[in-house]
Amino acid sequence: MNRNSFLAKSCQFIRVAALEISGLRPGLKRKAKTTRPDLTKAEAPATGPGSEKYQRILDAAVEVIAEHGYFSSPVSAIAKRAGVADGTIYLYFKSKDDVLRTAIDSTFDKFHRQVEEEFKTLHGPREQLEYIAQVHLESHAVNRSMAVLMQTEVRQSAKFIAEFSHHHLVKYIQVVREVVRRGQQEGIFRRDVSDGVVAHCMFGAIDELLSSAVFTGRVYDSKATAAQVIDVLLSGIQAR
Amino acid sequence: MNRNSFLAKSCQFIRVAALEISGLRPGLKRKAKTTRPDLTKAEAPATGPGSEKYQRILDAAVEVIAEHGYFSSPVSAIAKRAGVADGTIYLYFKSKDDVLRTAIDSTFDKFHRQVEEEFKTLHGPREQLEYIAQVHLESHAVNRSMAVLMQTEVRQSAKFIAEFSHHHLVKYIQVVREVVRRGQQEGIFRRDVSDGVVAHCMFGAIDELLSSAVFTGRVYDSKATAAQVIDVLLSGIQAR
DNA sequence: GGGGTAAATGAATCGCAATTCATTCTTGGC
DNA sequence: GCCAAGAATGAATTGCGATTCATTTACCCC
Structure with a gap:
């Protein structure tokens, strides 16, 4: 048995689907156009601890890890839940830890x-x-x-x-x-x-x-x- | 960082060394010759829950997992601590779980x-x-x-x-x-x-x-x- | 001492998943 | 419209580690 066979593989599409629908998936977002210009790194920097994506990744990680446990949660699953690409997580955090x-x-x-x-x-x-x-x-x-x-x-x-x-x-x-x-x-x-x-x-x-x-x-x-x-x-x- | 970089890699040789010295390592054991013949599957079958090796593997697993956690304990580490080959564990147990x-x-x-x-x-x-x-x-x-x-x-x-x-x-x-x-x-x-x-x-x-x-x-x-x-x-x- | 059986071995397989990085997209200024 | 600069992407890399299985070893009986 390999180490992930006990993982429930489903359940994740729901939230991702929700993201798709609400247009938050990258490449689909259009409405955020006005949010960035008016606040110049005072409120919500593009990257960094304050940004919306940063928080989204954190929330996704908490959810996924709560469901499957740290070692049974691939970074890719967290990324998917957050609606970002795997690599994006490493722009905001040093590592999975x-x-x-x-x-x-x-x-x-x-x-x-x-x-x-x-x-x-x-x-x-x-x-x-x-x-x-x-x-x-x-x-x-x-x-x-x-x-x-x-x-x-x-x-x-x-x-x-x-x-x-x-x-x-x-x-x-x-x-x-x-x-x-x-x-x-x-x-x-x-x-x-x-x-x-x-x-x-x-x-x-x-x-x-x-x-x-x-x-x-x-x-x-x-x-x-x-x-x-x-x-x-x-x-x-x-x-x- | 790969997922085991936080593992302390040492500490295990002590017990294994002890086993080597006491001659319990397979291939070195000679003294057990008298223990098997006299009890014919009533007391300690060669394999199975009653055997000495079975218990040794369990104890080793508990120790190693207590030190490093389940997901950071390779089967090979448990085997080494128990003084058996990796494959031997699968003669006594279905899986790591x-x-x-x-x-x-x-x-x-x-x-x-x-x-x-x-x-x-x-x-x-x-x-x-x-x-x-x-x-x-x-x-x-x-x-x-x-x-x-x-x-x-x-x-x-x-x-x-x-x-x-x-x-x-x-x-x-x-x-x-x-x-x-x-x-x-x-x-x-x-x-x-x-x-x-x-x-x-x-x-x-x-x-x-x-x-x-x-x-x-x-x-x-x-x-x-x-x-x-x-x-x-x-x-x-x-x-x- | 030979042959059969059971136990043990550990190298090889196979798949997974953290992290990287070359490439693509977006954006804001001109 | 065009051009950097910065973000984001996700396929490829890399390495680990559970499990398997062909081979070896130990043991017993004759």
Whole structure:
């Protein structure tokens, strides 16, 4: 058996077909004529991180890789889904690795920025933990493909993924630990359990809920579920 | 960059060298002469699941895949680690997939048998949950490579892995849910949280602790950690 | 010690897929 | 309309790696 025989080979034509119809395939696009002239590298450069094609490739990569996994997703499949030629991807990214890395990085960055922003107005350990849990659980609804990717590829042992994505996870845990520690100092959380253990428990519990939702395709009410998880966890760690 | 450039190419010679020295390499083995005659297919058939070589290949596969990941582990690397020729692997297994599948299956089976056995004498929801948590956390110490494998490959999106390993996870969750439900009926656990949410939280929390231990290489006291996790969880779900 | 059987070997096959690059298209200025 | 310059293309290159199979080796029985 060769290594791709377990790949579902279909399903991709749908989106490509959609692109064809909407006239976004290169060589067919005509309507974009007005978008470039008026903004001179201030907004959307032709090439580079800001361009529309750059984003399209990233999105396509996330979708394809979520469906088939990194190693079972040929660059050609990503290119096809994005509606560009294989070689075009290398005008925007250094390598196949680089596409995945970029996608994951930007998602984590967005998460951290969001949390950081909210923390400015949201004090109180309990509320902060609730907020994190909720955003984490909501990621499913925000971008299902990305959620799948996070559940599957981020834990890969492939060195290049493991190394850089580890930083992001550590950062998440770090944030939760600090909140927990502060709660302990303020006397609202019990002090006889390690903040590290609590942080990992929280991350793990939420991640597993998300994971199960992702794999079974089940949909849930992220607010209600987050509330339950946090309720159990906080009841478990509140000072008596 | 080609797809294996991130592979560490070394480290493998150590075990192979050990095999060479101990004379286990085929063509060098002489001492095994007495082991076969006296047991006529009752104990260790030459080929087949019981044989020593079969097990050696499985172990080698687990180690190599834990180090490099499934898709970055050529069959030739597994063969080398096991001290057999590439082709030999296909005398014992249908394909590369089959080797991994077998390894994972047997580990899960062992876990479930162990839990089932212990449940015969261990009644009481609290004790049962504690036991599961402990065995789960101990898996790290029992076989580190296998623990790494479980953390990395089982969650792969590669269809052939996802499909069959999903059953095992579902079974784990099922067992925990039943214990929780019984606890709720007996009135020791609160009834306003879903048994499913609790089960996923427990699995997720433990799995994440394990995962972090596996990735950071940190060692911990599995009994003490299990106690903390279960303490938090049970405090969180105990009836008030 | 010879012959048959089973096990093991590893070089050769065959197909796939990352990356490159010579060629073609597009565009904006003249 | 014509001409660079920059984008985009996709066929060709290249190398890897799963699997096969003709050949070799080990072992047993007579």
